[in-house]
Amino acid sequence: MIIDTHCHIYSSEMENAEEIISEAGNNGICVILNGIDVSSNKEVLELVAKYDNAYAALGYFYSVADEITDEDIALLDSQIENDNVVAVGEIGLDYYYTKDNADKQKELFEKMLDLAQKHDLPVIVHSRKSMQDTFDILKKHDVVGSMHCYQGSAEMAREFIKLGFYIGIGGPITYKNNKKTKKVIKTMDINHMLVETDSPYLTPQDKRGEKNTPLNLKYIIREIAHELDLDEDEVIEITTENAKTLFKI
Template structure:
């Protein structure tokens, strides 16, 4: 069983979502669906209840900073009690378009981490152009989790691993001349890596220009195998064990 630890395969993000889920399951690909707002969190709950080997991660994305109400937080608090929910995510901070909303992004991120601590759940973290702040914030909380689509340095990745985090590796590792993530993969090693697609985003090099799906995780696995001089079966086995351990999947 391959575990795609991060994807958005639901109707509000892509067409024919349930057909794509069925295809993935037929090919022994387990899915962790990540919600980002009120609507997608509900979709994730519905799909994780409907299908075996489909799990949910719920959260409010950084783009909602300043908009999430106390009522929204209370709702998420209740939703996290669902047995199909295995993580809080996708959550985090993003300074790519500037730091004008830095403080309110951090405030929302901290609230999400507080809920993760309350429910003893791992977190799935989005961090873009904000690695140091992300690290400093996570260090203040008693959480473990995954750095989704990791974009930081190999040296910083080592520090996240020390905090109990895994490094999420997806389609960008296959992109030409992406030496940064290749170095990270080699630095942290297979024991600290999770595989993901971020479907319908971040298609691998082989599928550039096409909508990404969990079926494309094979390209990510192949690239990691090449970089670490491992067999594909070993990459699948170890990364799946990593995911099971982190997310308490049996």
């Protein structure tokens, strides 16, 4: 078994979502489907009820920080009680396009972390151009989780690991000019690493131009094995155990 710890496989992102989930299962891949808003959270719950190889992570993303209401928070609070939910996510901060609503992003992020604490669930965190704020907020909460598609430094990765976080490694590790992520994985223990695709995004180098799917985990695993001088089976075994431990699968 291999666990794709982060993907967005539902109809608003991929027309053939159910086919992709089924195909992943036929290839020994479990998927954690990450919702980001009211509609995708609803669909994720519907999908994971149908497929034994699919688990749910529910949350409200930074992109909806300006529109989420108290009623939406209450809805998510109730949805998280579903037995198929293994994490609160995808949540976090993103200042890449704008910091104008940074305060609202932080407020929503904190509410998501509060829900994770309440339900004793790990979190799946997005952080882009916002690493220090993300770290400072996580320090204030008693949570563990995954730093999805980690883009920070090796030094900061060690600080997140100290907080109890795993480092999510996806398609960008295969990009020839991505020396930063390659350095990160070489300076950390693989026992703190997860593999993910972020399907349909961040397609590995060998499949650039196509929508990403969980089947492309093999390219990510191959690159990690190459960089760390490990057997691919060893990378699969360790990262799968890491995911099972974090998400209690």
